[in-house]
Amino acid sequence: MNCLDRKLWRDLLRQWGQLIAIALVVSCGIASFVMSASAYDSLKLTQTAYYDRYRFAEVFASLKRAPESLRDRIAEIPGVAQTQTRIVVDVIVSIPEKVQPATGRMISLPSVQNPMLNDIYIRRGRYIEAGKADEVLISEAFAEANHLDLGDTLGAVINGRWQKLRIVGIAISPEYVYEIRGGGSLSPDNERFGILWIEREALANAFNMDGAFNNVTLTLSRDAKEEYVIDRLDRIIEPYGGLGAYPRADQLSNYIVSNEIKELENMATVIPTLFLAIAAFLLNVVLSRLIATQREQIAILKAFGYTKAAIGFHYLKFVMAIVLCGATLGTILGLWMGNGLTGIYADLFSFPLFRYNADWRVVFSAICISILGGVIGGLKSVYKAVSLPPAVAMRPEPPPEFKPTLVERWGLQKLFSPAGRIILRNLERKPIQASLSILGIALAVAILLTGRYFEDAITHLVEVQFRHVQREDLTIVFNEPRPARTRYEVAQLPGVIRSEVFRSVPAKLRYEHYQHRIGLTGIQANGELLRPIDRDLNRVNLPPDGVVLTKKLAEILHVKPGDLLTVEVLEADRPVRSIRVVGLVDELMGLSAYMEINALNRLMREGQTISGAYLSVDANLADKLYTRLKEIPAIAAFTTRQAALDSFNEMSGRNMRIMTLVLVTFASIITFSVVYNSARIALSERSRELASLRILGFTKGEIAFILLGEQAILILLAIPIGFALGYSFAAFMSAAYNQELFRLPLIVTKSAYAFTFLVTLITAFISGFIIRRQLNNLDLIAVLKTRE
Amino acid sequence: MTGINTNTQQKTVFQMEAVSKTYDMGEVKVRALRSIDLELFEGELIVLLGPSGSGKSTLLNILGGLDVPTEGKVWFKGRDLTLASDAALTQFRREYVGFVFQFYNLIPSLTAKENVALVTEIASHPMRPREALGLVGLDDRIDHFPAQLSGGEQQRVAIARAIAKRPQVLLCDEPTGALDFQTGKRVLEAIERVNKELGTTTAIITHNAGIAAMADKVITMRSGEITHIKHNRVKVTPSELEW
Numbered sequence A: 001m002n003c004l005d006r007k008l009w010r011d012l013l014r015q016w017g018q019l020i021a022i023a024l025v026v027s028c029g030i031a032s033f034v035m036s037a038s039a040y041d042s043l044k045l046t047q048t049a050y051y052d053r054y055r056f057a058e059v060f061a062s063l064k065r066a067p068e069s070l071r072d073r074i075a076e077i078p079g080v081a082q083t084q085t086r087i088v089v090d091v092i093v094s095i096p097e098k099v100q101p102a103t104g105r106m107i108s109l110p111s112v113q114n115p116m117l118n119d120i121y122i123r124r125g126r127y128i129e130a131g132k133a134d135e136v137l138i139s140e141a142f143a144e145a146n147h148l149d150l151g152d153t154l155g156a157v158i159n160g161r162w163q164k165l166r167i168v169g170i171a172i173s174p175e176y177v178y179e180i181r182g183g184g185s186l187s188p189d190n191e192r193f194g195i196l197w198i199e200r201e202a203l204a205n206a207f208n209m210d211g212a213f214n215n216v217t218l219t220l221s222r223d224a225k226e227e228y229v230i231d232r233l234d235r236i237i238e239p240y241g242g243l244g245a246y247p248r249a250d251q252l253s254n255y256i257v258s259n260e261i262k263e264l265e266n267m268a269t270v271i272p273t274l275f276l277a278i279a280a281f282l283l284n285v286v287l288s289r290l291i292a293t294q295r296e297q298i299a300i301l302k303a304f305g306y307t308k309a310a311i312g313f314h315y316l317k318f319v320m321a322i323v324l325c326g327a328t329l330g331t332i333l334g335l336w337m338g339n340g341l342t343g344i345y346a347d348l349f350s351f352p353l354f355r356y357n358a359d360w361r362v363v364f365s366a367i368c369i370s371i372l373g374g375v376i377g378g379l380k381s382v383y384k385a386v387s388l389p390p391a392v393a394m395r396p397e398p399p400p401e402f403k404p405t406l407v408e409r410w411g412l413q414k415l416f417s418p419a420g421r422i423i424l425r426n427l428e429r430k431p432i433q434a435s436l437s438i439l440g441i442a443l444a445v446a447i448l449l450t451g452r453y454f455e456d457a458i459t460h461l462v463e464v465q466f467r468h469v470q471r472e473d474l475t476i477v478f479n480e481p482r483p484a485r486t487r488y489e490v491a492q493l494p495g496v497i498r499s500e501v502f503r504s505v506p507a508k509l510r511y512e513h514y515q516h517r518i519g520l521t522g523i524q525a526n527g528e529l530l531r532p533i534d535r536d537l538n539r540v541n542l543p544p545d546g547v548v549l550t551k552k553l554a555e556i557l558h559v560k561p562g563d564l565l566t567v568e569v570l571e572a573d574r575p576v577r578s579i580r581v582v583g584l585v586d587e588l589m590g591l592s593a594y595m596e597i598n599a600l601n602r603l604m605r606e607g608q609t610i611s612g613a614y615l616s617v618d619a620n621l622a623d624k625l626y627t628r629l630k631e632i633p634a635i636a637a638f639t640t641r642q643a644a645l646d647s648f649n650e651m652s653g654r655n656m657r658i659m660t661l662v663l664v665t666f667a668s669i670i671t672f673s674v675v676y677n678s679a680r681i682a683l684s685e686r687s688r689e690l691a692s693l694r695i696l697g698f699t700k701g702e703i704a705f706i707l708l709g710e711q712a713i714l715i716l717l718a719i720p721i722g723f724a725l726g727y728s729f730a731a732f733m734s735a736a737y738n739q740e741l742f743r744l745p746l747i748v749t750k751s752a753y754a755f756t757f758l759v760t761l762i763t764a765f766i767s768g769f770i771i772r773r774q775l776n777n778l779d780l781i782a783v784l785k786t787r788e
Numbered sequence B: 001m002t003g004i005n006t007n008t009q010q011k012t013v014f015q016m017e018a019v020s021k022t023y024d025m026g027e028v029k030v031r032a033l034r035s036i037d038l039e040l041f042e043g044e045l046i047v048l049l050g051p052s053g054s055g056k057s058t059l060l061n062i063l064g065g066l067d068v069p070t071e072g073k074v075w076f077k078g079r080d081l082t083l084a085s086d087a088a089l090t091q092f093r094r095e096y097v098g099f100v101f102q103f104y105n106l107i108p109s110l111t112a113k114e115n116v117a118l119v120t121e122i123a124s125h126p127m128r129p130r131e132a133l134g135l136v137g138l139d140d141r142i143d144h145f146p147a148q149l150s151g152g153e154q155q156r157v158a159i160a161r162a163i164a165k166r167p168q169v170l171l172c173d174e175p176t177g178a179l180d181f182q183t184g185k186r187v188l189e190a191i192e193r194v195n196k197e198l199g200t201t202t203a204i205i206t207h208n209a210g211i212a213a214m215a216d217k218v219i220t221m222r223s224g225e226i227t228h229i230k231h232n233r234v235k236v237t238p239s240e241l242e243w
Helices: A003-014 A016-053 A070-075 A140-145 A200-206 A226-240 A252-292 A295-303 A308-348 A360-387 A390-394 A418-429 A431-469 A486-492 A551-557 A597-603 A619-630 A641-695 A700-736 A750-776 A780-785 B056-063 B086-096 B112-120 B129-135 B151-163 B181-198 B209-214
Strands: A059-067 A080-086 A088-094 A102-109 A121-125 A135-139 A153-158 A161-172 A193-199 A212-220 A474-483 A496-511 A514-523 A547-550 A564-569 A576-585 A593-596 A609-617 A635-640 B012-025 B028-041 B045-049 B071-076 B097-100 B169-173 B201-206 B217-222 B225-231
Touching: A003 A016, A003 A308, A003 B112, A016 A252, A016 A308, A016 A360, A016 A641, A059 A226, A070 A080, A070 A212, A070 A226, A088 A212, A088 A619, A088 A635, A102 A153, A102 A200, A102 A635, A135 A140, A140 A161, A140 A193, A161 A193, A193 A200, A212 A226, A252 A308, A252 A360, A252 A431, A252 A641, A252 A700, A295 A308, A295 A360, A295 A390, A308 A360, A308 A641, A308 B086, A390 B056, A418 A431, A418 A700, A431 A641, A431 A700, A431 A750, A474 A486, A486 A496, A486 A609, A496 A551, A496 A597, A514 A551, A514 A597, A547 A551, A551 A576, A593 A597, A609 A619, A635 A641, A641 A700, A641 A750, A700 A750, B012 B056, B028 B056, B028 B071, B028 B201, B028 B225, B045 B056, B045 B209, B056 B169, B056 B201, B086 B097, B097 B151, B112 B129, B112 B151, B129 B151, B129 B181, B151 B169, B151 B181, B169 B181, B181 B201, B181 B209, B201 B209
Parallel strands: A102 A193, A135 A161, A514 A593, A547 A576, B045 B201, B045 B217, B097 B169, B169 B201
Antiparallel strands: A059 A212, A080 A212, A088 A102, A088 A153, A121 A161, A135 A193, A153 A161, A474 A609, A474 A635, A496 A514, A496 A564, A496 A609, A547 A593, A564 A576, B012 B028, B012 B071, B217 B225
16 A cells, blocks of 8 residues: 555545545435336336236226127238237125225136236146136235135126135236226225136126127237227227227236336436435535545645646545445445335336346436546645645645624624624635535435425325325126116115215217317216315315316316317217316326216216215214125125225325325434534644634633534525425426326425424534534644644 | 855856745735846855745745746746646656745645655656665655654655655755754755765755855845855854854
8 A cells, every 4th residue: 555545544534524424425315226227227126027927908998798709800900919808897896804895807817827918927826627616716916915825716796696706816917917997996996996816717607798798908009009999899899899999008916016116217316316316416425525635735746746647646546445445335225225116116017027127327326426426526626736836835825815704894893793694705715616615415414395395295295185085985886887776775774874876978078189088077066975175175066067177187288268169978878078178187196087967967968867976974874884784786896995095005105194104203313414524624624723812811611613614504504495495396396296196285284394493403403513523623733733 | 146156166056036926915016036146056055044025935935937937937957847837846856946935735535655755656767765864864754754753753754755866956934943053954964965975966955154154155145135145164063063
């Protein structure tokens, strides 16, 4: 080891506390980046590989009933690669020892296992045996939620007949990576909804589908035009009660999984990039000041004949040592957390195999960004020192020009003690350095606030969606539209306190060339159990005519109130009608198109018809209600608000909260590091001045006041700026999270500000305390021995 | 300017012609040197005397390539230093010049030996650090850090550091300025020994007139100008100095 390296090593050891604080900033930036990016990569890769290997279809369509011969006509559509016809039926399933019934989606399987579209991956057990009508495979999430295992039996009302089904296998399918029923429900409820795969013949017999099908899925050839195929398919299946074909992008499970991946991509790019950029900036500021304190040593090296390059390289190594330390720690931490985050997704989604994958290019680029930030900051100071003639650089910087400060020019100096005046003049003398310190602390404050913003935004979202909009306990859905009088029967069910009916109609909304598949929901105008609301949480009254859209849906369709939408109904006679947009609602989850129920009935030119009901239930009688519901064949499904809330919390809620925790922790570390380094470097820069003051008779308290008072002013100036910056970051996040699935409102609560303020103050106090102790050890004699 | 050489075979090491230096200190301009002419010879021991602000340090810094004049020319063995680039000046210092500063300027994180090695590592024909420290009488303190050494010891480490590369010129800026009488003498002895044994051209800045008696040539400065040059026919050893 040569002497310069030895100097490097000892310098590093001597300032370890400070350097670790700097390295931590780097590691926080890199860890958050690596965590999100690797989780994103893993999820994306797993999804793509799964879809590919298990032949996930690209076009989907349901219909009422079509003869199998139609299959050939479908297969002949130009661009269609493979065609698969199936029978898919939702039934009420009774699980042993469970009070609440569940909805089982029965999907037909060929009697002999062959590669097929939307192929199943059998986790445990075996494929069904040909000719055994009572054998089923069930989906893994459903099995787990209900503690079902191989050999267990389920009861199901199949076409009015009670039937026993034996579980022979537990499986998953690319079609149900995220097991969700659809029809308005966006949150999974694995206890009450599952997939049952059963031999096609058995299903055909039970539902009168011999030689027929009611569901078709396709894959496309490479050069196929998706829209064209969908259009042709729609025309072929329309006479058979086709419900409108849709592409993979609109397939619910895929839609949600892809959304989650997209959300993660946001998380993986926006926030960590912000973090990394801030870390690089802070590194730049801190290292440039740290190296500036070595100005005289640099000058001596130069006086002895060390070249600029040699000195530059020496400090480059100094910077690299710190950054690489942080980068190593950050990478390890990031990989560990990324692995954990991926594990959470593995729990949430049903993939055959979840492989954690960290792209080294991602890690490498994160490290490079940090190094760049550090190196630019460090070398800037080195360059400044080496470009001066050594004789000049060896002298302390020329005594700065002090002027009476603005405050003094205003004649307010009497308000300040000499120490106070030192503080003010110092700040005013080095406006750039003071501004950079303020900006650095402000950025730390801003990310802290941003971290808290997520927490508050999710809480607000849950509050709005599950308390203000959805207020029912239970939603029941009929297997087909029912006459309005059914409402009285519903109201008579045991435990029902209040019931409100709804009509929901699958449709395609079109405006100019924009379109979206969505159910029109007709609700009672004076309903209490589902209340469309505006931004201020006020109820939006449904006018007797026209449709009210979620603002996000209006955005997608590029419509505003007053515009005329084309509605292509996807059921019954598939009428096409025009309807005026009469208002917008500010719901934060999903997309909705609300109409007054009678208006919707009129639009459909049907009598009073309902699709289901929202129920408010007496908790004491709930079990009785569930038992009764299981016996009603007309009910295809039911969902509870609590289950939706739980599953939201489990999915996005949990992920977001974990991210929030990570961000808040990192932001706190960064805040501490910045505040501490800012004060610590100020101490190195001014130790002579402060020691001189001590020699002149200033007390320890007084010099602490001078040094820390200056820092306190910087922090107090930085906090409001940080709040403003943090608010704009939050606004940016809110814009980035304006998605179909959910939207983060721009809500920065008082408690978020208070929390940020408190954390900043606490870190300031801790670093102040450490600095204060170092001040006590100021070497007074050294000041006498060396020049001023 | 022609001095009377005690030894007519001596070669010129430094030659300065009409050298001026002006510092721009923000609102004021300080004229540190005003048109200086000077010649220094090989093996000479020169003492620069003068009050604070007389331009001694500026003169020394320019000779050592630490600073460049605003006007005028400086030659080192026929090479024009005023035309030299920053890299060339660095090379010049690395090969030919040893510096001793008033406040030692040791690297605090390196031991005495390592401070010397810092220079020997980049020199072409250096002595071993231990040898250099032996020359200044510090054989037993080589592994001490600057903070563990007295002022005089630190200054002698600085001298060892300056001479270890066997420089052609040794430039000392107030080497005893921060030291007491006895310690100062020991430092001067070390400098004299180097001058005598290695034949290094040596320039010492001081505002202590007592030191002048050990020099071959005494240059007195005031307000950026040389007011007087005196040649000592008889030099005294540092131990005989009184001040």
